[in-house]
Amino acid sequence: MQSPLPQTWDLDKFFPGGSRSESFGKYLVQLEEDLKELHARLRELKAPQTAGEADTLLPVIDLLQRVVLSLREAASFTGCLAAENQHDKAAVMLGGRVKAIEADYATALTLFDDLLTRVGKEAWAALLANPEVADITYPLEERRALAADKLPPEQEALINDLAIDGYHGWGELYNTTVSKLRISYEEKDGTVKELSAGQAANRMHSPDREVRQKLFRLWEEKWAEHADYCADALNHLAGFRLKLYERRGWQELHKEPLAINRMSQETLDAMWSVIEGGKDSFLRYLERKAKLLGVPKLNWYDVEAPVGEGSLTFSYDQGAALIVEQFRRFSPKMADFAVMAFENRWIEAEDRDGKRPGGFCTSFPASEETRIFMTYAGTASNVATLAHELGHGYHQHVMNDLPALAQDYAMNVAETASTFAEMVMADAAVKAAASEAERLTLLEDKIQRSVAFYMNIHARFLFETEFYEERRQGLVGTERLNELMLSAQKRAFRDALGEYHPHFWASKLHFYITEVPFYNFPYTFGYMFSTGLYAEALQRGEAFEEQYIALLRDTGRMTVEELAEKHLGVDLRKPDFWQRALDLSVADVEEFLRLT
Incomplete structure (x- = not known):
């Protein structure tokens, strides 16, 4: 390149x-x-x-x-x-x-x-x-x-x-609120920087706990200042949806998101049940990480903090080279796609003020191209995000020749392609680490994603479900939203943390996306489904590349249960597949515990 x-x-x-x-x-x-x-x-x-x-x-x-x-x-x-x-x-x-x-x-x-x-x-x-x-x-x-x-x-x-x-207007109001948010942060040398939401979120992954703690305090305070605006938007978005469901005669809260994701309630229940049954391993990981960081319990801002060689960073070119190298070991076609995206300016990664927080990949299907957005600061997590978004781009790339209606795949299988790409890169990077210290850092970054999907995303799902139930009875105030968020986080993390993030409901864009309700469980589905896919890839070797492309091309043409049955021969409504996927994540935890 x-x-x-x-x-x-x-x-x-x-x-x-x-x-x-x-x-x-x-x-x-x-x-x-x-x-x-x-x-x-x-x-x-x-x-x-x-x-x-x-x-x-x-x-x-x-x-x-x-x-x-x-x-x-x-x-x-x-x-x-x-x-x-x-x-x-x-x-x-x-x-x-x-x-x-x-x-x-x-x-x-x-x-x-x-x-x-x-x-x-x-x-x-x-x-x-x-x-x-x-x-x-x-x-x-x-x-x-x-x-x-x-x-x-x-x-x-x-x-x-x-x-x-009405409905979409409230989502736009939230976006405007976020665009105005600035956090004044004083560096250790006394200089003061005005950080956007995206820049502040990146800095909270600092290996310096003092920096993380200070920024988190400022982050919570700033979102508390904006909480009433966010609560208005969230309440009216939910109110619109609930009234529409009522008029259509829909009683189940998850009816629409399940239909959008072309999956059954049985599949969703099987997935969450396996996750609930396997959280003990991740609690041991959180306990060990707390010891390594020298604290009695991790706080919210510690969960995604690096351990080991915490200063391990990658220049943008280094991160790109690592991604292409690991993609090529699994799929030359996916690696070639990544090279094309890097060299042809399909990626917006510059760290500058004025950008919105988060990352995404979006398609320009008439032009048969995609564009990727993120703010790259050089962390291992940034490299993972970049691989993740390239996975989205590759998914669209292999579907460009299909009719428009056949390209309309759901969020859960979209997240399968992205997290699969992330997993290919992360697992190969761990195996190819130059030292035990580097191996530990990369492995721990990989486990952080498991914790995010099995616990953080679970908290979001629990919060949104409880919030919608309460919203049926009327408006839900800011303090009550904080209470619901805390309750969901404590349940999802099994009380493993010392301090939580009560204003997470305000700071997370996903709760305000009008196109897709319950913008959470599809992430976990995608992560676990891609984990199962990765296990298949390891078994099938070179033959899997074309089989994977065939699976991706079918994502807009059948339910997820039919997709899994056709390409993997498994029943997603039963726990077996989900348990095998979880076991791979647990194996990472066991290796982490051994290394530490």
Whole structure:
């Protein structure tokens, strides 16, 4: 790879000029015109009843898929602009316009779904038998079934329109709140720095406990100052969802997120049950880590702190080289993809003010490219995040030639691809460590991710479930939100910590994402599913690369239970697969205990 690698992404490849791009303005106009045409066709088209009439649906399906790709392209562009510079007001305005187009598309999708429900049995069978829709039969059948479980299309369309300034508006308010947040931090030399939320979050992984503790105090205080705004947003987001569920006649809180993730309640219960039964090993790890850090119990800000060679850092070029090297041991194609992403400026990694916190990978499917966002500070955790997001990018890369509806894979399997890439890199790095001290550091960083998925994410799931139950009865105040968060954290961590993070509900963006409710358990599913996949990779050797690609390409075309049965021969509704995955994580803990 070239050196030094660029650390800023290229968005001009899509639309030159950023938030002032004339070409993007024209692109949105064309997208709006295509949407108008889609609406008109859907209103004019009569639902076919006979086999001979089935082909009348094909032009509408083609137009809808073209709109999907264009809309994803537009949303990715505005999302990238807003993330790279939270002070770019023009980007925020463009994002609002795209949200409005998305609402208009959601209305068109409602009309499309209603049309599918009215197609006659003979015509439906003929449509699904048509080779032109072979790759999208599952999403078509899924849309037809889900539509029958919703309100009449006119009411669903009205909800979509009202959601722009209501439901989604509260999510935007949260984003604005975060963009204004600044933490004044005094360095040991007396200089004072104004840290954004993203910069402060990175600094809380410092090997210096005094730094972590000081920043955590400031972090909690700052979120306490903003808590009322966050509580308003969270309450109204939940209230909107609950009222919608009530009108649709849905009683189960997890009905929508499970449907979105194409998984059953039995699978979710089996996964959490195995995790609950295996937490003792992770409690031993937390106890040992506390001893190594010289404290009676870990506090929240200690859980992700490094041990051993805590100063182990990687320049951006070193981190990139490590990722490519480890990817290549498993999959030359995945390594080649990573090289392309690094060299062609698909990654925004520069550590600077004004960027939003966190990391993500977003797709530009019409251009068949992706873009990755993060703030790289050189920690082992940063390298893992970079590998994680490249895994997302590779997932999209192998699906680029599929129809738009077949590319619509759920969050849980999306997180499978990303955490699998992270695991390939992390496990190989541990095995190739130059010394016992380096091995310990890398192994401990790997275990931290297990703790995050089995305990931190579990706390989020427990909190959100309890919060929604209470929200049915009315607004939930800031203090009560803190209490619910503390209770969930203590239960998930089995009271293993000395101090917790009561304002975590305010500081975590995931609770405020309007597109996906319960933006938590899919992460744990993805982590455990990818762990099981990794075990398969170790057994199957070189043959697994093509099998893995085949699995990824099927993620938008079946339920997760069907996916696991077809490609792995396992039943996710039973504990066996989950236990094997957990055992691999426990083996890491046992090795850590041996090394320390």
